[in-house]
Amino acid sequence: MTNHETRAAIDAVWRTESPRLIAGLARMVRDVAMAEELAQDALVGALERWPVDGVPDNPGAWLMATAKHRAIDMLRRQRMLMDKHALIARELEGSEGDAYEAAIDALDDDIGDDLLRLVFVACHPVLSTEARVALTLRLLGGLTTVEIARAFLVPEPTIAQRIVRAKRTLTDKQVPFEVPRAAERAERLESVLEVVYLIFNEGYAATAGDDWMRPALCDEAMRLGRVLAGLAPDDAEVFGLVALMEIQASRAKARVAADGSPILLPDQDRTLWDRLLVERGLEALARAEALLPQRGRYTAQAAIAACHARAMHAADTDWVRIAALYTELAIAAPSPVIELNRAFAIGMADGPAAGLAILDALAGDGALAGYHLLQAARGDALERLGRIDDARDAFEQAASLARNARERALMLERAARCRPTRSAQPAGG
Secondary structure, eight states, X not given: OOHHHHHHHHHHHHHHHHXXXXXXXXXXXXXXXXXXXXXXXXXXXXHXXXXXXXXOSSHHHHHHHHHHHHHHHHHHHHTTTOGGGHHHHHHXXXXXXXXXXXXXXXTTSOHHHHHHHHHHXXXXXXXXXXXXXXXXXXXXXXOOHHHHHHHXXXXXXXXXXXXXXXXXHHHHTTOOXXXXXXXXXXXXXXXXXXXXXXXHHHHHSOSSBSOSOOHHHHHHHHHHHHHHHHHOTTOHHHHHHHHHHHHHHTTHHHHBOXXXXXXXXXXXXXXXXXXXXXXXXXXXXXXXXXXXXXXXXXXXXXXXXXXXXXOSSGXXXXXXXXXXXXXXXXXXXXXXXXXXXXXXXXXXXXXXXXXXXXXXXXXXXXXXXXXXXXXXXXXXXXXXXXOHHHHHHHHXXXXXHOOBHHHHHHHHHHHHHSOOOTTSXXXXX
């Protein structure tokens, strides 16, 4: 195996094994920052040894064993010096037999529980949303600081500072490395799901930059969602989120043209949709609805996505059901963006005038001021009503507000298709 192949193998192993490695170490040392440092030490060892000795048959076990021994060495050096390890030192000294070997053995227990603990720690509400996203991608996604910065178009030092501050905050606030008790678990799990969905959305429709999609982020979010589904098999919203992400991700190949420009849902070649992802998403949706018939935020959105997935042609879309689901969603998770989507669905189900009335009310409310998709939806409704000049103005305004270069170009293209007719009789005159 060449050095390049070995490095690629190490990268792949790290991406897969680092969450388990950090989770196991964090349970031992009770400090996420220290756990990551120990895991990185093990990675350095792999980079030094594997090109010489070859990749071991069980690379994950090699990394874990190396990290464990370094953790034990560290505790031997520091257990009498650092207050944060006083409890661990007492426990180790008070146990019978070889205390350090017992600690090593303990790292092999309850790996699933360790991962779940790490998820709740990385997404703890004591951290800002931006910090939760960065720390989750670092600890659970195995992404480097450079990769995270590139994905979110943020300078690398900014991401590095967020991660450092997040780990320091967890230490300073003495956030316990544990799954919260049932009374607060639902609230904390909601934070976890929000972070995973934010990561997915940034990959599915990038906020800014030159690319409309960043598939790597979608893949990481779906992987994290599947991990959560395995760790929380009785939570409906976990499966609702998995269903939503997999059904939406199924459209990836049809959403972008060869030149990178966006293709909107009505214009997509649905034969390019990944039917395996659709089926997996529908199965997850069925599981979510069986667990809790009253749909939550993610399960309702997954049900909407399923309506699109089941329509083999855009004309077959059940917009009446979609509008009803958005009404249900607006009750479960009210927000101006949900109301915007509901208005669009009503416009498709009951005609553009009905949708435009809600859109204009949203525009007048000001809650979505500066949100380009509100003006894009208004442009679509106005164009369907034959109010071409007004539609062109709306699309141009949407373009001026869009931060993503591909979306901006799409809005300008739609505006250009609305031929100027200023001398014509105004609509309704």
